[in-house]
Every structure is written in structure tokens, then in C-alpha cells.
Amino acid sequence: MGKGYYIRKHEAMAAIILAAVALVTIVALSVVYNREKSRNSAKWTNASPPAVNPTRKASNDPWDKYRLPDTLSPISYNITLWPRLQINSDGMYIFTGSSKVLFTCEKETDLILIHCNKLNLTLFNGHHANLTERSKPGAPRIRNSWLQVETQYLVIQLEGSLTPGKSYWLHTEFTGELADDLEGFYRSEYMEDGQKKIIAITQMQATYARKAFPCFDEPGMKATFQITLIHDRGTTALSNNLEASTEDIVIEGVPVTRTEFLPTKKMSSYLVAFVVSDFTYIKRKDNNRVLVRIWARKKAIEDGQGDYALNVTQPILEFFENYYNTSYPLLKSDQIALPDFNSGAMENWGLVTYRETALLYNPQMSANGNKQRIVTVVSHELAHMWFGNLVTLKWWNDLWLNEGFASYVEYLGAHHAQPTWNIKDQIILYDLQRAFAVDSLTSSHPLSRKEEEVNTPSEISEMFNTISYSKGAAVLKMLSEFLTEAVFAKGLRNYLQQFSFGSSVHSDLWDHLQKAVDETPGVKLPYNVHEIMNRWILQMGFPVVTIDTRTGNVSQRHFLLEKEAVVERTSEFNYEWFVPIKWMKSGQPQDQLWLVQKSGYFRVNYDQENWERLISQLEFGSQVIPVVNRAQILDDAFNLARASILNITLALRTTKYLIHEREYIPWEAALRNLNYFIKLFDRSEVYGALQAYLKRQVKPLFDYYGSMSKNWTMVPDGHTDQFTQIIALSLACGTGVEGCREITKGWFKKWMQDPQFNPIHPNLRSTVYCDAISAGGADEWNFGWQMFQKATVAAEAVKLRAALACTKVPWLLNRYLEYSINPEKIRKQDATSTIGYIANNVIGQPLAWNFVQANWEYFFKVYGTGSFTFSSLISDITNRFNTPFELGQLKRFQKDNAETGFGSGTQALQQAIEKTTAKIKWLAENKEAVLRWFLAESENPPKLTGIPHALT
Ligand SMILES: *[C@@H]1O[C@H](CO)[C@@H](O)[C@H](O)[C@H]1NC(C)=O
Ligand SMILES: *[C@@H]1O[C@H](CO)[C@@H](O)[C@H](O)[C@H]1NC(C)=O
Ligand SMILES: *[C@@H]1O[C@H](CO)[C@@H](O)[C@H](O)[C@H]1NC(C)=O
Ligand SMILES: *[C@@H]1O[C@H](CO)[C@@H](O)[C@H](O)[C@H]1NC(C)=O
Numbered sequence: 016m017g018k019g020y021y022i023r024k025h026e027a028m029a030a031i032i033l034a035a036v037a038l039v040t041i042v043a044l045s046v047v048y049n050r051e052k053s054r055n056s057a058k059w060t061n062a063s064p065p066a067v068n069p070t071r072k073a074s075n076d077p078w079d080k081y082r083l084p085d086t087l088s089p090i091s092y093n094i095t096l097w098p099r100l101q102i103n104s105d106g107m108y109i110f111t112g113s114s115k116v117l118f119t120c121e122k123e124t125d126l127i128l129i130h131c132n133k134l135n136l137t138l139f140n141g142h143h144a145n146l147t148e149r150s151k152p153g154a155p156r157i158r159n160s161w162l163q164v165e166t167q168y169l170v171i172q173l174e175g176s177l178t179p180g181k182s183y184w185l186h187t188e189f190t191g192e193l194a195d196d197l198e199g200f201y202r203s204e205y206m207e208d209g210q211k212k213i214i215a216i217t218q219m220q221a222t223y224a225r226k227a228f229p230c231f232d233e234p235g236m237k238a239t240f241q242i243t244l245i246h247d248r249g250t251t252a253l254s255n256n257l258e259a260s261t262e263d264i265v266i267e268g269v270p271v272t273r274t275e276f277l278p279t280k281k282m283s284s285y286l287v288a289f290v291v292s293d294f295t296y297i298k299r300k301d302n303n304r305v306l307v308r309i310w311a312r313k314k315a316i317e318d319g320q321g322d323y324a325l326n327v328t329q330p331i332l333e334f335f336e337n338y339y340n341t342s343y344p345l346l347k348s349d350q351i352a353l354p355d356f357n358s359g360a361m362e363n364w365g366l367v368t369y370r371e372t373a374l375l376y377n378p379q380m381s382a383n384g385n386k387q388r389i390v391t392v393v394s395h396e397l398a399h400m401w402f403g404n405l406v407t408l409k410w411w412n413d414l415w416l417n418e419g420f421a422s423y424v425e426y427l428g429a430h431h432a433q434p435t436w437n438i439k440d441q442i443i444l445y446d447l448q449r450a451f452a453v454d455s456l457t458s459s460h461p462l463s464r465k466e467e468e469v470n471t472p473s474e475i476s477e478m479f480n481t482i483s484y485s486k487g488a489a490v491l492k493m494l495s496e497f498l499t500e501a502v503f504a505k506g507l508r509n510y511l512q513q514f515s516f517g518s519s520v521h522s523d524l525w526d527h528l529q530k531a532v533d534e535t536p537g538v539k540l541p542y543n544v545h546e547i548m549n550r551w552i553l554q555m556g557f558p559v560v561t562i563d564t565r566t567g568n569v570s571q572r573h574f575l576l577e578k579e580a581v582v583e584r585t586s587e588f589n590y591e592w593f594v595p596i597k598w599m600k601s602g603q604p605q606d607q608l609w610l611v612q613k614s615g616y617f618r619v620n621y622d623q624e625n626w627e628r629l630i631s632q633l634e635f636g637s638q639v640i641p642v643v644n645r646a647q648i649l650d651d652a653f654n655l656a657r658a659s660i661l662n663i664t665l666a667l668r669t670t671k672y673l674i675h676e677r678e679y680i681p682w683e684a685a686l687r688n689l690n691y692f693i694k695l696f697d698r699s700e701v702y703g704a705l706q707a708y709l710k711r712q713v714k715p716l717f718d719y720y721g722s723m724s725k726n727w728t729m730v731p732d733g734h735t736d737q738f739t740q741i742i743a744l745s746l747a748c749g750t751g752v753e754g755c756r757e758i759t760k761g762w763f764k765k766w767m768q769d770p771q772f773n774p775i776h777p778n779l780r781s782t783v784y785c786d787a788i789s790a791g792g793a794d795e796w797n798f799g800w801q802m803f804q805k806a807t808v809a810a811e812a813v814k815l816r817a818a819l820a821c822t823k824v825p826w827l828l829n830r831y832l833e834y835s836i837n838p839e840k841i842r843k844q845d846a847t848s849t850i851g852y853i854a855n856n857v858i859g860q861p862l863a864w865n866f867v868q869a870n871w872e873y874f875f876k877v878y879g880t881g882s883f884t885f886s887s888l889i890s891d892i893t894n895r896f897n898t899p900f901e902l903g904q905l906k907r908f909q910k911d912n913a914e915t916g917f918g919s920g921t922q923a924l925q926q927a928i929e930k931t932t933a934k935i936k937w938l939a940e941n942k943e944a945v946l947r948w949f950l951a952e953s954e955n956p957p958k959l960t961g962i963p964h965a966l967t
């Protein structure tokens with residue numbers, strides 16, 4: 016395998032073990048850098064935080080405000096819904112329903128506000144609802160009622176006042192459209208055995224329950240829900256709880272089934288779910304009292320695609336019962352895979368909904384990456400069953416705690432189910448580094464927003480972003496580590512106990528964690544949990560900590576991608592943080608190597624000499640540096656260079672050791688940073704030299720995996736080795752390593768000759784498909800398109816859909832763009848990501864940009880203001896922008912569409928402008944040096960047999 020020599024070398028070097036010296040120290044580091052607000056302000060006037068929606072009318076009427084008054088609170092709902100899965104005479108799919116909500120009057124009022132959107136309400140005596148007092152007649156009469164469209168209310172004015180302490184029933188009957196809009200109660204279509212099938216499903220989070228039935232649609236307004244579904248005979252109805260009774264009846268001459276569900280526990284409206292389908296399931300109940308079922312299309316279940324999810328659900332539930340020290344709060348756990356679903360998955364209490372790719376696994380079709388996604392998504396959603404569902408954050412401004420928490424503990428649950436997969440370390444790739452990328456912009460925002468800053472549905476929808484999920488996860492992991500996992504879990508358990516079936520705010524969790532600290536002997540913090548955490552959650556961004564090993568001096572400053580950017584958003588903490596930091600030292604005092612042992616939410620910089628020592632340690636003995644730290648060194652170096660804090664040539668030198676690297680996490684981190692470079696330079700003269708360098712660096716990895724896999728005929732045993740094998744193949748083929756393209760083209764050709772038999776291992780399909788379609792023409796593309804249309808496993812369909820964007824033929828790309836917004840060809844849920852794939856391709860990028868500009872109003876109409884995918888669409892199509900001309904185009908796009916607006920993409924557009932501005936500046940200063948470095952490297956290849964100086 017040609018690596019024996021290096022192994023010996025690494026073993027020899029391993030003698031210089033880095034000794035852990037410093038304990039966890041939390042230091043209030045002095046600020047060496049004070050940012051002036053006024054500097055360069057003219058240039059940065061666009062970078063202000065998103066303004067309050069200017070179109071909102073100033074009015075003091077309660078129905079013009081987006082938040083419910085505190086006069087009423089719901090106790091229980093009794094809802095009956097009847098979705099029609101056949102088109103009606105008006106050419107529409109509809110559902111009808113009736114709802115009775117019992118609520119208590121908390122404060123005297125003569126006004127009832129209840130959320131209601133896009134429902135046609137039946138009139139009772141000329142009014143939209145019928146109000147009665149709970150036990151006896153005596154409710155005030157309705158004076159006036161109407162639908163307030165902008166704020167999505169049913170408004171009811173009464174002739175007299177409701178009495179505090181008394182409870183009332185509000186009865187409504189309604190008709191709604193069962194549209195294919197992925198929001199509220201909606202329909203999804205799929206083909207089975209050549210037949211079109213229709214199912215009715217829900218997505219309530221964040222503000223769509225009001226589109227299925229009138230409700231007090233705020234997370235803090237918990238109530239019980241008694242749900243009854245009327246559905247076609249032969250279909251199955253599911254909801255949050257188990258069914259209480261099922262009965263065949265005839266209504267209006269139509270034979271139907273009526274399924275009544277047991278009332279739910281007290282819960283938020285955004286967690287309500289129901290599904291009508293002809294899906295089947297597999298189940299497991301063991302000696303455990305919880306019934307676990309996996310539901311999907313009949314074909315998928317018969318094919319065994321639910322087995323993996325069923326296998327991991329039980330261990331994950333048990334893990335969380337232990338971790339939270341609280342039994343699973345419900346009788347059953349249903350998980351269902353849906354053909355049309357906007358987000359990845361939704362944690363409805365007891366009935367979790369998934370995209371098919373996030374739940375269904377087929378060993379013949381799914382890559383091990385698909386498998387890992389399933390176990391982590393299942394773990395994430397099940398974590399919510401307690402954190403989020405049993406205890407709910409009162410308002411969406413604290414969404415970060417709900418999502419950040421689940422995004423952190425998903426690694427713990429997944430690790431429990433797959434202990435040999437080394438999943439926990441991957442948080443640095445999938446959350447930490449991802450969060451750094453957006454949080455280093457001045458257009459970022461604090462994790463926690465003020466309650467009054469988040470009101471409208473699109474403001475709420477905007478909270479579902481990388482900051483909430485990934486920064487939330489990284490910050491909570493750091494907190495858990497410096498408190499110790501035991502203390503963190505103790506505080507968490509007490510918090511859950513106190514707020515079960517209720518709601519809380521983030522400081523409630525800090526209270527309980529602080530209490531756990533106080534009660535644990537031996538754990539002492541120099542500041543309390545509130546003081547430490549407030550700096551991480553109430554101000555945006557994060558610090559770069561600089562260690563000067565010559566003096567031992569440690570300092571911090573706010574890390575920004577653009578060094579001269581001016582931060583308009585002020586912080587009461589002046590952009591200083593309490594940083595829990597731990598480092599290791601090795602070697603003689605005069606030549607000592609320092610390494611911060613970090614997984615915290617901050618970047619690390621050193622003095623030049625220490626960087627030199629790190630680079631040399633990487634080149635001559637990288638094994639002694641833990642895997643995660645190798646990835647961090649690379650990622651920090653590149654990002655410090657992008658921020659002009661570190662010389663770019665130094666960052667580039669951290670990649671030289673990659674010829675020895677065989678581990679997944681450092682390669683993945685390197686690849687991302689190199690990809691950033693590729694995108695920065697693939698339209699410029701630097702590209703040739705960059706390609707040549709990468710080709711050289713990946714060659715040993717390619718050879719290593721070629722021989723390990725018996726010339727690519729086998730798959731490595733190790734889970735992360737399988738990931739690295741994919742990197743080896745894709746980077747080698749992408750940079751033209753001899754022998755690589757022949758392999759991928761050969762496989763693809765074989766498949767084209769015999770479409771029934773796909774000879775490509777599922778792990779390698781994404782890469783091979785993309786490579787072959789990129790190298791090929793219309794024949795390869797059309798074959799891929801045919802296979803895409805025939806694919807019955809979602810994981811396979813995604814791989815093909817992404818690969819089709821790899822062609823270099825412009826007319827194929829343009830046709831594919833047209834397909835992307837044709838729901839007959841590409842599912843609506845996949846439209847924006849398909850355009851994103853096309854934009855990722857250097858030839859597709861300008862085509863996608865023009866396409867989106869031309870169709871902006873269409874996107875906005877179809878996807879509405881609330882869609883989660885808007886922001887990724889904008890960031891995908893503008894990803895490569897790095898010239899003043901492109902910046903001008905971006906600004907014009909912003910101006911031209913100011914009237915239509917950008918909905919949940921508003922922030923993303925701001926970020927795109929900021930990133931482009933930063934890149935223009937950076938390129939002006941560094942492009943020459945980068946070109947020179949790559950040229951020099953390709954002219955002076957390293958002597959691979961060189962003896963490291965430390966060993967002579
Ligand atoms: C809920 O409504 C249904 C239909 O109106 C009715 O039969 C049932 O008794 C109600 N349940 C409760 C608890 O009020
Ligand atoms: C309102 O509800 C009460 C109690 O169920 C019922 O007696 C009354 O007829 C209803 N009013 C209308 C207009 O349907
Ligand atoms: C609701 O009423 C409007 C106006 O009459 C009508 O256009 C729409 O089709 C109705 N929706 C449903 C679902 O019946
Ligand atoms: C599920 O578990 C069973 C029993 O351990 C095992 O035989 C089967 O291979 C597993 N299925 C998957 C897809 O992991």
C-alpha cells in the first residue's frame with residue numbers, strides 16, 4: 016500500500032506526545048481591538064440589521080398586532096376534519112371541518128381573537144362562530160365578526176364582556192383547500208403501480224395550524240386536542256395519539272370511515288399532526304410499553320426500507336429516557352416518510368413526519384451517508400419529544416434553544432445507536448464550521464432575539480436558520496463541556512421536570528444549570544451561567560483568541576470576515592466573551608509547540624513561530640495532533656486568512672501535509688476550504704495551478720483507497736473510511752488524476768448498456784454520476800433523467816437529481832432549469848435545491864442567476880413569504896460572486912425587487928452582498944500571492960522521501 020514508510024515515521028514522532036497542561040480556564044480576556052462604529056460607514060450603510068417590516072400599518076387595534084392578547088387561554092380543542100382526496104366540481108381538492116375550542120377568560124374582555132387563515136367559515140346567525148358558556152347559556156352575544164387577513168385572525172366583537180375565571184366554547188365550521196402547498200393541511204401525490212395516489216398530511220410549524228382549523232396559534236398557548244378524522248374507506252388515519260375508535264359510517268350518502276383519536280396531552284398547536292393515506296407500517300413493541308411504528312408507501316415498506324429506522328428508534332428512545340431521566344411521555348411513537356415535505360423532518364408529538372430520504376434506507380440503493388443522515392435526523396426529532404414538545408419555549412425568539420439543543424444532542428443519541436461510527440466528532444463539520452461561516456458577517460444576528468423583534472410569519476420563519484440550529488448546537492456543546500456532562504444533564508433534568516407540559520424562556524434553563532453547578536462539589540465557575548451564556552447568545556458573532564507563545568499572552572477580538580467591516584449592531588457586552596479555553600504544550604521551552612484543545616465556539620490564532628511549528632508538526636508527525644484538531648487548524652488558518660489576519664500562503668501550507676492524511680474529518684474540512692478556493696478561482700487564471708496542486712495532493716489518497724478497495728471493487732469497512740473513499744474518488748476525478756475518469760466513465764457506460772443492473776456502489780454513486788454526466792453529453796444526461804424518473808428510492812432520486820446539474824452543456828442546463836419549476840417534472844419541495852445544484856456548476860451559475868432573476872415574482876408567489884428554502888436559493892446562486900460587476904448586479908436585483916420583497920430570503924441577500932464585497936477586497940490584496948504560491952508548488956514538488964529534521 017506504499018505507506019509503510021510514513022507509518023514508521025509517524026510512530027517515531029508519536030513519542031513527542033503533546034501533554035495537556037492547562038485546566039479549563041475561563042478568562043475574561045482583554046479586548047485588544049476596539050471597533051469604531053463610524054469607520055467606513057458610508058460604504059457599509061447596507062449592512063444594517065434587518066429593519067422592522069416597513070409596510071406594516073401603524074395601528075393600535077389589537078387585531079392589527081401579530082401577537083395574541085393575554086386575555087384568553089385555550090384548554091381543549093375538539094376537532095373533526097374530512098379531507099376529500101378526489102377533485103371536486105370546482106376543480107379543487109378541499110377539506111371540511113368543525114372545531115370547538117374551550118377557553119378560559121383570564122382578563123375581562125369583549126373581544127375574541129383567534130388565528131384563522133385561508134378558511135371559509137360557515138355563518139351562524141350571520142357571524143363566523145357560535146359562542147356558548149361552558150356549563151349554561153349566558154355567553155355574551157356576538158356583535159360583529161370578520162377575518163383580518165393580514166394578521167390571520169378571526170375577530171369577534173361581543174356585546175358584553177367575558178367574565179374572568181369562566182370558560183367558553185367557541186364553535187366554528189369551515190372549508191379549506193387541500194392544496195399542494197406543503198403548509199397546514201395539504202395534499203401530496205405520488206405514483207404507485209402506474210396509479211396516481213393522493214394523501215392528506217400536515218405541516219403546522221411554525222404558523223400553519225391556523226390554516227387547518229381556527230386556533231390560538233402560539234407555542235405558549237398549550238391545550239389538549241381531541242381529533243376525529245373522516246376518511247375514505249380503505250385508508251388509514253393517523254394523528255398524535257392512538258385511535259380510540261374506528262367506525263364505518265355513511266355521511267351525505269358517502270360511505271366513509273370515522274377514526275376518533277384519544278385526546279392528546281397538553282401541547283402546542285404547532286405540534287399537531289394528522290395523516291390520511293393508504294400507507295402500511297412495521298412495528299415493534301418489545302417489553303417496552305411504547306409502540307414504535309414506521310410508516311411509508313406500501314412498496315417501500317415491503318421492500319424493507321423502514322427496517323433501519325425501526326432498528327435505531329428503540330435504542331435512541333431509551334437513550335433519551337436515560338439522558339433526560341424522564342419516560343417517553345406518550346403511548347406511541349409513529350414516524351412516517353412522506354413523498355412531499357418541505358423541511359427534512361418535523362417533530363410532531365407522537366407522529367413525526369420525514370422526507371423519504373431522512374427515514375427510508377435501502378442497502379442496495381442508499382449510501383452510508385444516507386444511513387448516517389437517517390440515524391441523526393431520527394435522533395434529532397426524538398430528542399424534541401422531550402425538549403421542545405414536553406417543555407416548549409414560550410415564543411419563537413427562543414427557537415435557537417429548541418433547535419440548537421436538538422442539533423447538539425442528536426449526536427449523542429445517534430452515537431448511542433451507532434457507537435462505532437465516530438459520529439460525535441462530526442459536529443465540528445456539520446454545525447461548528449457551518450455556523451462560523453455565517454456568524455463572521457456583520458449581517459449576522461444574535462442567537463436569541465428579543466421577543467418583540469419576532470412577530471410576523473416571515474420573521475418567525477427566518478428564525479429557522481443556520482444560526483439557530485448550528486450555532487445553537489455548538490454553543491450548547493461548549494456549555495455542556497465546561498460544566499461537565501454530568502452537571503449539564505442534572506440541570507437539564509430538573510428544568511424538564513419543572514416545566515413539563517408547560518413553556519419556558521431560555522433563562523429558565525440557565526437557572527437550573529446554575530443550581531446544578533451550585534449543588535455539585537468541586538465544580539466552580541468564575542462567573543455564573545447567565546453571565547457567561549448571555550455573551551454567547553445576546554450578541555452575534557464569536558471571538559478569535561490569539562495566543563502569543565513567546566509571552567504567554569492571550570487576547571481576543573470579534574472575528575469578522577472583512578477586517579474593516581463596521582459593526583452597526585451594538586452589543587451591551589462590547590463584543591467580548593468569556594471563553595473556556597484549554598491548551599496543550601510540547602517540546603522544550605525555547606521551542607515549544609502550543610495547541611489549543613478546542614471544540615468551543617471560537618477560532619484560534621497563534622504567533623508566526625507557533626504556526627510554523629504546527630505546520631512542521633503536521634508535515635512530519637501529524638498523528639500526534641488529534642484528528643479533530645487537525646481539521647480545526649486547517650479551518651482556522653483558512654478563515655483567518657480570508658479575514659486577512661493570517662497570511663494566505665501560511666494557510667495554504669497547512670494543506671501540504673494532506674499527502675499523509677487518511678482521516679475523514681480533516682479531509683472534509685480541507686475540502687470545504689479548498690472548494691471555497693475553487694469557487695473563488697475557477698473562472699480565473701489561478702485555476703490551472705490550483706488544479707495541478709490539488710491533483711498532486713489527492714493522488715496518495717486515491718492510490719491508498721484504490722488499493723484498500725481492491726481497485727475500487729470493494730468498500731472499506733470503517734464508516735468514516737467510506738466517506739474518505741468518496742472524497743478520494745471525487746477530488747481525484749475532479750482534478751484529473753490519471754486512471755480516475757476511466758473508472759467512473761466505465762461504470763456509468765456499463766450501467767447505460769444494462770439499465771436493469773447498476774454496477775456502481777451506492778456510496779460512490781453521487782460522485783460517479785456527476786463525473787460521468789459532466790464528462791458526457793446529451794446521451795448521458797438523458798439516460799440519467801430517465802433513471803431519475805424511474806427511481807423508486809428517494810435516496811437514489813436525489814443522487815441523480817444532483818448529478819444532472821453537473822453537465823457542462825449550456826442548453827441541457829437551461830432545459831433543466833425550466834424543468835426545476837415544472838412540478839410534473841421536479842417535485843415542488845425540490846425546486847430550489849435543484850436550482851442550487853445548477854448554480855454550483857461553474858457553467859450553470861450565470862444561467863441559474865439569470866433564471867432566478869427573471870422568475871423572482873413567480874418564486875415568491877409559489878413559495879410564499881414563509882418558505883424555509885428561499886434563503887438557501889439566494890445564497891446558492893450568489894455563491895461565486897466576487898467581482899464589482901457582480902456586486903452591482905446583486906444590488907440592482909435588491910433594488911428592482913424591493914416591492915415584491917425577499918421574504919425569508921431577506922437576510923440571505925444581505926449576507927450575499929456582504930460576502931461579495933469582502934471577496935472583492937480580499938482578491939485585490941491576495942490573488943497575486945495565491946497564484947504565485949500555487950505556481951511555485953507545481954514547479955517544486957516536495958520530495959516525498961525527505962527525512963524529517965526532528966528524526967535526524
Ligand atoms: C367532540 O365533538 C364530537 C362531534 O361534535 C362529539 O361527538 C364529542 O362528544 C365531542 N367530545 C367532547 C369531549 O366534547
Ligand atoms: C350555538 O350553540 C348552541 C349550543 O350548542 C346551540 O343551542 C345553538 O343553536 C347554536 N347556535 C347556532 C346559530 O347554531
Ligand atoms: C372560499 O371562498 C372563496 C370566495 O367565495 C372561493 O373563491 C374559494 O374557492 C373558497 N374556498 C374553498 C376551499 O371552498
Ligand atoms: C435491523 O436489525 C436486524 C436485527 O438485528 C438485522 O438483522 C437487520 O440487518 C437490521 N436492518 C438494517 C437495515 O439495519
Ligand SMILES: *[C@@H]1O[C@H](CO)[C@@H](O)[C@H](O)[C@H]1NC(C)=O
Pocket residue numbers: 662663664665944
Ligand atoms: C505572505 O507571505 C509571503 C511569503 O512568505 C510573502 O511573500 C508575502 O509578502 C506575505 N504577504 C503579506 C500580505 O504579508
Ligand SMILES: [Zn+2]
Pocket residue numbers: 362395399417418421
Ligand atoms: Zn428540530
